Amino acid sequence: MKVTTRLVCLGFFLAMLTSSQSFAGDITFDAVESKHWLTVNDNVMGGISYSHFTYHQGYSTFSGYLSLENNGGFASVRRLISPDFSAASSIKLIIKGDGRRYQFRLKTHNLYEGAAYVAEFTTTPNQWQTVQFSEADFSPRYRGKALSSMPALNFSDAMQVSLLIADKKAGKFKLSIKSIQLLQSI
Template sequence: MPSPSAWPNAKPTSPWAGPDAAPAATIDMRVARIALVSAVSVVMVTSCASGSPTVDGSATTVEPTTTSSSSTSSSIVAPITGDIIVSFPDPASVAAWNNVDDSVMGGVSASTTEWSDGALVFSGRLSTDNNGGFASILGPVDRTIGERSAGATSLAINAVGDGRTYLLQLRAGTSGNDRWISRFTPQLLGDELLSPVVLPISSFEPVDRFLRPTNTSQTLDPATIIQIGVYVLDGQVGEFQLALRSISAVR
């Protein structure tokens, strides 16, 4: 992961910019791989016999189907059929996302958000000093998210991570004040083929505004989702960076 000398004020122009950035040709290939993942998430693929998911807790990372021929191989991401509910086709699509960090309660964590190559880049530095310990981005309130998510059994996240585990928060419910969370760990940039992380709707747990578990027998109805947010917390101090390309509702 890039290590800017003046974090978080330094703003890379790409999720992979910085003194340790990969060569341009390598970056182009990796961006193409992420784009492939995003594309297949909304296209029905009819053959998936050899693909097998691996489950880590509540999140499922879909393994690519691989066929080999002598010293070369071609990989196809296991099929995902769904509607994209969040994407970032241009810089304007990131403008409505807001950073909310622990500075609101006296902490010193800080984050920034910018657009790069079709992705929202959420980066910064997490610190537990002064009783802090979180950084987050919150998308705009948008009731059409629920309309496009109705009937979904899972959410597929197309992202490049830094080895950290992030938390996806959904605001939902008839009042729009219910909150649900599920954790996910995106693949690293160096992986040969990037696969989406699939979070079953059943994996989302109800919490209050402070992310504390609540006692409720309700289950998340994806048709009522009105807002999406992403957090980094859990004592994962230091510089972080997540490039989020899209989230899809999977049926």
């Protein structure tokens, strides 16, 4: 009996060591959190895309219309980071999309204005899914072009988080998000 109890305890302890855990820095979408997000679309450069960020019970939705007219082609929603991402070893998003390709972006003080570290993901239509990123999954970009000679991303340098669509396909889009979880390896 004592051996079995010790093995169960040892198994639990080993499982905890090899797993990642979320912590207090998570961003969970509610009515208050959703107000911290700002939409920025290609109309800042003459485009005519539009987007909204709205709260629903338990999640927020980034939706709108992507237009390629007038050299446009992007829509985004962003917020300054509060909480601090420095303790994260990976970031997990719980999202539901429309089958389109999106970008999860982090801005840091190491990059110039308009540039960001980008990790892309494709959604499965109308299904909640989890996507997870480590620092190595992000690459520095400026207006869709890769930047060379830039330092690798360090989550502790992140100042702003955003979601962006720029998949070169005109039409409606919709991405719902329940949370951004900061995972810490232990």
